[in-house]
Amino acid sequence: MLFARLAIGFFILELGHARNHYEIVLNSLKCRAVKESAVNEMACVLHRKRTPIIAARLNLSETFQNFEIQSTFDLFKKDNTRMNVASLKMDGCKYLGAMYENNILGKLFRRFKTFTNLPSGCPMLKGKLYEIRNYTFRSDEFPPSAPQAKWQVRTRLLRRAEVYADILLEGELVYNT
Ligand SMILES: *[C@@H]1O[C@H](CO)[C@@H](O)[C@H](O)[C@H]1NC(C)=O
Ligand SMILES: *[C@@H]1O[C@H](CO)[C@@H](O)[C@H](O)[C@H]1NC(C)=O
DSSP states (O other): OTTHHHHHHHHTSOOOSSOOOEEEEEEEEEEEESSGGGEEEEEEEEEETBTTEEEEEEEESSOBSOOEEEEEEEEEOTTSOEEEEEEEEEEHHHHHHHGGGOSSSHHHHHHHGGGBOOOSSSOBOBTOEEEEEEEEOOGGGSOSOOOSOEEEEEEEEEETTEEEEEEEEEEEEEEOO
16 A cells, blocks of 8 residues: 555656666655554564565554545655655545556556455455555566665555554665666
8 A cells, every 4th residue: 555655756757668677675664653542553564675575554443434645755865855756645545446557556556456455445444454464576567767766755644634644665776787
């Protein structure tokens, strides 16, 4: 669910035809319940950084009939200053289903789906354990040309303008040349 945000920044990049020659490295993955009374458990684990493996668990204490997703995608410049390349707000319920129809990263999400029991729409049920089970990133599912840069994707889950959860993903693309 969190990886769609990677797509956002890549959308605006020109896509080449050559096979990509980079590896994806995740430096950090953090998940935090902001409205703790609505979340029984929220945890993310980065099992491996290079060719990343991630796992996540989410158990809500309120059923979500609706929610919003707010994402910002930033690139770090050489001097370490951040440059915002995309920010967007989406209907979270629609987003759960729509990510599998994404053209550029469709292949990625179709495989992702086999690693998670996240629903493809609302409601997100209270007391149910939603998991991502050791999903491994594969660079051949990403666009062939992307800048060699550090990036950060921050995603917030909101309901009625209140932040419920915060997910921060930091990584980089490392070219093998
Ligand atoms: C979700 O959390 C609640 C409260 O801690 C717990 O009672 C319930 O068993 C959990 N659900 C699952 C499926 O782990
Ligand atoms: C996930 O991967 C980690 C590290 O490779 C491993 O210790 C763990 O047992 C795996 N979990 C599952 C559910 O496969």
